[in-house]
Amino acid sequence: MSLSKKVKVALDESRILILGSQILLGFQLQGAFRPAIAKLPPHDSLVWCAALGLITLTLALLITPSVRHRMVEGGQDTRRILRVIGRCASLSLVPFALVLGADLFLAVERVLGLWAGISAGLVFGALALTFWFGLEAARARRTGGRERAMADSEPEPGPTPLDVKIEQMLTEARVILPGAQALLGFQLVITFTEAFETLPLAARIIHLAALGLIALTVIWLIAPAAFHRIVYAGEDTAEFHRLGTRFLLAASVTLALGISADLGVVVAKVVGSGSWGIAAAGLSLCGLVGLWHVTPLVLRRRQARRRPFPQTRGAPR
Numbered sequence: 001m002s003l004s005k006k007v008k009v010a011l012d013e014s015r016i017l018i019l020g021s022q023i024l025l026g027f028q029l030q031g032a033f034r035p036a037i038a039k040l041p042p043h044d045s046l047v048w049c050a051a052l053g054l055i056t057l058t059l060a061l062l063i064t065p066s067v068r069h070r071m072v073e074g075g076q077d078t079r080r081i082l083r084v085i086g087r088c089a090s091l092s093l094v095p096f097a098l099v100l101g102a103d104l105f106l107a108v109e110r111v112l113g114l115w116a117g118i119s120a121g122l123v124f125g126a127l128a129l130t131f132w133f134g135l136e137a138a139r140a141r142r143t144g145g146r147e148r149a150m151a152d153s154e155p156e157p158g159p160t161p162l163d164v165k166i167e168q169m170l171t172e173a174r175v176i177l178p179g180a181q182a183l184l185g186f187q188l189v190i191t192f193t194e195a196f197e198t199l200p201l202a203a204r205i206i207h208l209a210a211l212g213l214i215a216l217t218v219i220w221l222i223a224p225a226a227f228h229r230i231v232y233a234g235e236d237t238a239e240f241h242r243l244g245t246r247f248l249l250a251a252s253v254t255l256a257l258g259i260s261a262d263l264g265v266v267v268a269k270v271v272g273s274g275s276w277g278i279a280a281a282g283l284s285l286c287g288l289v290g291l292w293h294v295t296p297l298v299l300r301r302r303q304a305r306r307r308p309f310p311q312t313r314g315a316p317r
Contacts, residue, residue: 066172101125213258220251
């Protein structure tokens, strides 16, 4: 299998993960505005906030390779970006499993009590980790060694064709879009709940600002497909690739701002403390910007310094 095909398959696998994680993200956000949330004991409120932070981390890890592919590699397929996709997908499964266990704990505890909830959370969290890591690690000891060695020894390919770059840019937009669409839907539903009406005016304005940012994110992510059809009649051009890359990177900025703002509102609502909400929003923004923008910028500058300067004609040798 060619490297470009491997990158495409890896991105499609990330899409599978992000489609699953958006369900838990919606549960954490919309559930925070249900009447029952006010009756939760303090330990459940902390578990809820921890699960919200972990599912945000899951989404952040799944989106990181797409942004890095655009900013660092310029859409070029390299073994390095393939490793990044694999590592981020593997790392995202850890908080995903913990969130699954935490949410099942919260659901079962309300019906069967504390210890039944703890048992359910531990069992399903352990099952997720077993099927996502344990069985794979055990099987990898007995098989797949030759394939992994061949993959590691493959030479770096030449320049990625333009049509492949564009196909993967559109795939990366589809990786990010489901999470943004789910978040937008849940944000809209929240504004029609009674609990939202009881929030302070400042919190409601922040939520509306976050709603606008996520709406912009969806607009940015859908725009490349519209440009490709309407302006370029489906033809692949370098200009369209640059334009689509800019839209995707703009979406990562508004998505980071929108997620952080709404996460702060939800944490403040669940815990009943504006200070906790501000801290959660700030921590989330630092983490998302660090993963999606600061780290890629540092890596891109480091690579630019390593790249040899082209020799000008007539320069002394």
